[in-house]
Amino acid sequence: EVVNGNSSCEGYLPKAEFYKVEAILRPWRLPHVATALIKMGIRGVTVTDVKGFGAQGGSRERQAGSEFCEEAFVVKVKLEIVVSQDQVESVIDTIIDEARTGEIGDGKIFVSPVADIIRVRTGERGRKAERMTGGRADILSTYTSSNNI
Ligand code: ATP
């Protein structure tokens, strides 16, 4: 459930066929987020260990019981997920549902347009490169076609 959320907005600017959803999250929420993304058919995700500071600052995360350090950055994970435009909102909703504790430091999500995608193995570009076998588009089209029978 999204608390104080904005209504979802179609038509991102600048307009693009694909977007990158970049989420900076608490590391211990990653398994929950990843499981939910896989369940919804998101197969391509890049995860990076990062450090940063925001409203939470660097002073509120106690590390393994040791005393906090004013200067320390807070350890986070960054998820990068490139999806087609119509999948952006559901990816955002899933990340919020799974990552949110309601406490300061839950993280932030950035959305940006992606100009092109190239699959290295095949040289495919654009839509062909973005689609993943058994991915969300496949799941939804199977669901839709079986519903139409
Ligand atoms: P192939 O069919 O050749 O295996 P693929 O599309 O499945 O291609 P991989 O080569 O398996 O892609 O992906 C390599 C890495 O690229 C992944 O481990 C992941 O980090 C990243 N990646 C792939 N697709 C995406 C995506 N849509 N969004 C974010 N990261 C991705």
Ligand code: GLN
């Ligand atoms: N949009 C792709 C598909 O439906 C999935 C992209 C992804 O897993 N990041 O096949």
